[in-house]
Amino acid sequence: MFSSATPYKNQHYAELKKDCINNKKLFEDPEFPATNESVYFKKPPPGRVQWKRPAEIHNDPHLFVEGISAHDLNQGVVGNCWFVAACSCLASRPNLWQKVIPGWKDQEWDPKYPEGYAGIFHFQFWVFGEWVDVVVDDRLPTINDELIYCHSKENNEFWSALLEKAYAKLAGCYESLEGGNTGDAVVDFSGAVAEAINLEEGAYHSDQSKEDTLFEDLLKVYDRGGIISCSIKPDPHVYEARMANGLVKGHAYSVTAVKNVRLGHGLLAYFKNDTIPMIRMRNPWGKTEWNGAWSDSSEEWSKVGDTERGNLGIVVEDDGEFWMSFKDWCTSFTEADVCRVINTSLISIHKTWNEVVHFGSWTKHADPLLNRCGGCANHKETFLQNPQYMFDVQKEVDEVIISLQQRDMKIHRNVGQGENLTVGYGIFKVELNRKYRMHDILTQQCLATSTYINARTVFMRISLPQGRYVIIPTTFKPQTLGEFMIRVFTDVDSGCRELTEDKPKIKCWSSFFGYPQAVTHVYIQGAEGLQNQDSTGGADPYVIISCEGRSVRSSIKKDTLQPEFATSGIFYRKKLRKPVTVQIWNSNAVQDEFMGQVVLSGSAKDSDDPQRLKLRMRGRQMADEMPGNISLRIITSTELTAM
Numbered sequence: 001m002f003s004s005a006t007p008y009k010n011q012h013y014a015e016l017k018k019d020c021i022n023n024k025k026l027f028e029d030p031e032f033p034a035t036n037e038s039v040y041f042k043k044p045p046p047g048r049v050q051w052k053r054p055a056e057i058h059n060d061p062h063l064f065v066e067g068i069s070a071h072d073l074n075q076g077v078v079g080n081c082w083f084v085a086a087c088s089c090l091a092s093r094p095n096l097w098q099k100v101i102p103g104w105k106d107q108e109w110d111p112k113y114p115e116g117y118a119g120i121f122h123f124q125f126w127v128f129g130e131w132v133d134v135v136v137d138d139r140l141p142t143i144n145d146e147l148i149y150c151h152s153k154e155n156n157e158f159w160s161a162l163l164e165k166a167y168a169k170l171a172g173c174y175e176s177l178e179g180g181n182t183g184d185a186v187v188d189f190s191g192a193v194a195e196a197i198n199l200e201e202g203a204y205h206s207d208q209s210k211e212d213t214l215f216e217d218l219l220k221v222y223d224r225g226g227i228i229s230c231s232i233k234p235d236p237h238v239y240e241a242r243m244a245n246g247l248v249k250g251h252a253y254s255v256t257a258v259k260n261v262r263l264g265h266g267l268l269a270y271f272k273n274d275t276i277p278m279i280r281m282r283n284p285w286g287k288t289e290w291n292g293a294w295s296d297s298s299e300e301w302s303k304v305g306d307t308e309r310g311n312l313g314i315v316v317e318d319d320g321e322f323w324m325s326f327k328d329w330c331t332s333f334t335e336a337d338v339c340r341v342i343n344t345s346l347i348s349i350h351k352t353w354n355e356v357v358h359f360g361s362w363t364k365h366a367d368p369l370l371n372r373c374g375g376c377a378n379h380k381e382t383f384l385q386n387p388q389y390m391f392d393v394q395k396e397v398d399e400v401i402i403s404l405q406q407r408d409m410k411i412h413r414n415v416g417q418g419e420n421l422t423v424g425y426g427i428f429k430v431e432l433n434r435k436y437r438m439h440d441i442l443t444q445q446c447l448a449t450s451t452y453i454n455a456r457t458v459f460m461r462i463s464l465p466q467g468r469y470v471i472i473p474t475t476f477k478p479q480t481l482g483e484f485m486i487r488v489f490t491d492v493d494s495g496c497r498e499l500t501e502d503k504p505k506i507k508c509w510s511s512f513f514g515y516p517q518a519v520t521h522v523y524i525q526g527a528e529g530l531q532n533q534d535s536t537g538g539a540d541p542y543v544i545i546s547c548e549g550r551s552v553r554s555s556i557k558k559d560t561l562q563p564e565f566a567t568s569g570i571f572y573r574k575k576l577r578k579p580v581t582v583q584i585w586n587s588n589a590v591q592d593e594f595m596g597q598v599v600l601s602g603s604a605k606d607s608d609d610p611q612r613l614k615l616r617m618r619g620r621q622m623a624d625e626m627p628g629n630i631s632l633r634i635i636t637s638t639e640l641t642a643m
Contacts, residue, residue, distance in 0.1 A: 005102075005124045005133035008170070013122040013135050026053070026119030029137040032169040039141055040175040041414035045077055047143035053119060054109075054138055057145065058156040063108045065157040068097060070256055071319060073160050074286040076149035080177040081252045082229075083167065084150055084284035086185035087160055088254035089227040096190050096225075096341075100124055101159065102133075123166040126191040128407050129357060129485050134166040141174070149174055153286060171410040176418065180410070182229035182252045183337030184456050192227065192339040193403045193487065195459040200233070205330040215277045215326050219258045221340055228255035230281065230329070230336040246291040247332060253281040256321060261312065265305040279329050280312075283320035290322045290332075342401070342489055353401070353489040356496035360387045361483045362475055375478030376452060377426055380441065382478050388437050389471045390430070391488055391496035393464045396555065401489035402427070404450070404458045404473050406482055422476040423484065424452035427462070430470050431521065431570040432552045437499045438470060440639070445566075452476045465566075466555045470499065504572055516572035518638050520547065522580055522600075523568040524554070525633035530561040530584075530595065540587040541595065543632075547571040547580045556587045577601075582632060596630055 007013070009031045020027045032038050034051035054061035070088040075081050090097045098104065100123055107121055119138045124131050140161050141148055150164040167188075168174045183194035197214075204211045218228060234250025235241040241249045257280035264274055283289060294300045296317070301309065315321070324332070344355045362373035374382030393400065404425055412418045429445040430438065438444060447469070450458050473486055488496045504516055524543050532538065538559035545552045545567070552569035571580065583597040 005131040008132045008134045011135040013120065013133060016135060017118045017120050020118035020120060021116065024115075026117075027137045028119075028139070029135065029169075032136060032165075034137075034139045038168070038173050041173055043175055043178070045141070045143060045148050047148075049141045049143060049148070050145075051139040052142050052145070054140070054156075054158045057140070057142065057147070060156050061109055061158055062156055063101075063104060063159045063162075065152070065154040068159065070254065070282055071286075071321070072152045072154070072157060073284060074151055074153060075284045076147065076151060078149055078174055078178055080150070080164075080180060081284045082180040082182040083164065083177055083185050084160075085182045085229050085252040085254040085282075086189060086227075087150070087163065088256070088282050088284060089182075089186060089229060090189050092256060093190075093225060093227065096227075099131075100189050101163065104159075121162050121166070123163055125167070125170060125188045127170070127188065128405070128483075129359065131191075132170075134169055136162060136166045136169060138162065140165065171408075172412075172414055176410045176413045181337065181456065182231075182254070183339055184408070186227045186229070186337070186339040187405075187457065188408075190227070190339065190341055192341045193401065193459065193489075194457045195338045195340065195461075196453075196455060196457075197336045197338060198334070199230075199330055199336055200334040205327060211327065211330055212277075214330070215258075218255075218279075218338065219260075219277075221338055222255070222258040224343070225341045227339040227341075228258070228336060229253060230255060230333045232332065233334045242288070245332065246289050246295070248283070248288060251283070253283060253333075256280045256282050257312075259312070261304060261323075262308050263303050277326040278323055279326055280321065280323045282322075286320040287318050289318060289320060290324055292324070292328060292332075294323045294325055294328075296322060344489075351491075354491065354493050356391070356488045356494060358389060358486050358488075358496070358498055359483070360473070360486065360498070362386070362481055364479060364481060371479075373475060373479055373481060375480070376424065376474050376476050377441070377446070377449070379478050383472070383474070384438055384441060386472050386474045388499040389473075389486060389488070389496060390434065390468065390499050391471070391490070391494035392468050393466050393490065393494065394492045396466050397463055398466075398491050399461060399463050400494075401487075402450075402460045402462075402471060403487040403489075405485045405487070406456055407484070408456060420454040420456055421480060421482045422452055422454045423473065423482075424450040424458050424476070425460075425471055425473040425486075426450075427460075427464075428470045428472065429566075430468050431568040432468050432554075433550065434468060434470070434570050435499070435501075436504070437502050438472075439502070440637075444470075467566075516574055517576060518573050520571045520573055520580060520639075521568060521635075521637040522547075522571070522582070523635040524565045524582065525635065526562065526564040526566075527584060527630060527632050528562055529630040530563075531630075532561070539595075541584055542587060543567055544583045544585065545569040545580065546583070548573060548575060548578050580636075582634065584630070584632070598632055598634070600634075600636065 068091045070091045073084050073087050075084045102124055122133055122135045124133050147161055150160045152160050171177055187194050204214050229252055231252045232249045240251050260275040261278045262275050342353050344353055364373055365371050371385045372387055374385035377383050406421055406423055409418045426446055427448045429447050448462055450460050522545050530539050538561055540556050540558050541563050542556045543554040543565050554565050554567035557563035580600040584595045586593040586595055
């Protein structure tokens with residue numbers, strides 16, 4: 001997942017630092033100057049801003065004081081609790097923060113070597129598919145000698161303030177960080193895949209089975225290095241409204257632990273193994289906690305032994321961190337952002353995923369046929385103009401993860417264009433041999449459609465049977481321009497690629513060998529009336545569709561006499577009089593057994609409804625002579641142009 005970073009604005013940290021040391025000067029960043037433009041574009045902070053270096057704020061500055069911890073951070077005057085919550089999550093993952101803060105030991109103040117300090121720092125963020133190295137100077141905005149934005153609890157610790165400055169530089173200014181999504185920041189810190197879960201719509205608190213499944217999923221995500229955050233939808237009339245239970249609406253919380261907490265005391269607790277699913281969170285304010293069941297000093301903790309309480313690190317202090325039962329969490333919070341650090345390593349004890357990444361854009365062209373911004377499926381005339389990506393599921397059934405991410409728009413907030421586009425995608429099951437773009441949505445099976453939302457990332461997890469599929473990412477409305485990145489994760493290589501060609505190309509020898517005059521779709525739904533073929537009383541049938549020397553083979557349907565194939569093929573036909581042949585075979589360890597076939601003439605009438613066509617056994621003239629009277633359900637469709 002990690003790779004070498006690209007210097008942002010072509011600023012090379014090592015070169016800039018060396019130049020400053022050689023010239024005995026402190027770095028001043030020309031790309032993010034110490035001016036009001038770097039602070040705000042519309043809403044100034046409450047007071048006169050002065051830019052000060054850490055040594056001007058405290059006489060003993062450090063990057064870290066006694067290490068890095070989720071407890072280090074406090075939110076400043078800008079409304080970016082989402083970013084501070086993400087930093088709290090980051091602080092608990094050494095493998096992540098050591099990437100975001102590269103060479104942190106070398107960036108630390110060294111009192112034994114003061115001449116090596118140049119007032120320059122650098123941080124790395126995962127920006128739209130690549131790691132970017134962002135350089136900043138150490139001049140920080142203050143009012144009355146105090147930091148006005150994100151800061152540490154210790155007055156001489158500056159890692160969080162400098163990290164926030166680098167992130168603000170990416171966004172254009174500090175005010176551009178006003179309002180955001182914790183999951184987006186976590187993705188920028190890690191390259192993880194973000195999933196937004198609507199706890200309210202899912203009604204997890206009222207469905208025990210769904211609640212248990214969600215907890216097990218979050219437990220696995222957390223244990224495998226993922227990052228989780230949550231929030232309560234805001235009160236439209238009150239900014240960050242405080243509730244009677246101590247929680248704050250419209251405010252982001254970082255999840256700092258997910259655990260089955262053992263109940264009981266002494267050895268009996270271990271033998272009984274009675275547990276309760278719980279979750280721990282932190283308020284970026286560093287104060288104001290949940291006051292319900294399992295809060296710091298609540299009586300529920302008397303049910304937990306001293307050893308278990310010690311393992312959990314229970315502290316009765318208003319430090320912003322608190323525990324809740326998972327049931328109360330599902331009831332109280334309305335949204336959660338789950339960021340999965342998906343393992344793509346070839347050597348691992350955990351599940352390894354195969355990842356394919358594609359970059360694309362929704363573009364407008366003078367020729368309407370070349371437009372790639374057709375809008376969602378509501379716009380049937382233009383929907384299939386959008387980019388199309390094909391992939392294969394190789395296993396009988398495979399879980400597929402799809403993440404559609406658009407480019408971050410915060411940098412455009414100063415000109416009033418910082419909102420995300422409303423985007424989503426559809427997944428279509430297509431012919432096993434498709435290699436050209438889809439042009440007829442009626443012949444395809446739409447298996448799933450994502451939510452369309454103005455979020456930076458749209459996520460889906462879905463189990464798909466073996467076959468070929470096409471993903472069509474779109475904006476909600478046609479003629480909306482933008483850039484996107486799509487990531488597809490499968491258990492084995494899916495061969496995911498963009499479909500760029502509309503039809504077979506005309507080549508220099510096409511006039512001699514012929515050029516497709518029509519395209520025919522053949523869809524096999526299933527078969528009935530098969531004979532027993534093995535000792536179990538069933539069969540292991542599969543279907544082969546053939547036309548003009550090309551064929552498509554279905555997967556094997558094991559131990560059944562009434563298989564549902566859901567198999568289709570597409571054929572670009574040069575000779576319309578040549579037939580389409582559909583054969584059914586029985587799989588056998590020694591030699592596959594032919595069971596029968598249907599020959600569809602080139603002039604056969606197309607049908608949008610299943611045709612029950614009887615198979616003819618080899619050597620027989622009439623299907624009625626066949627024992628069992630086997631028939632196939634077939635849908636055919638032919639277009640007179642190869643499009």
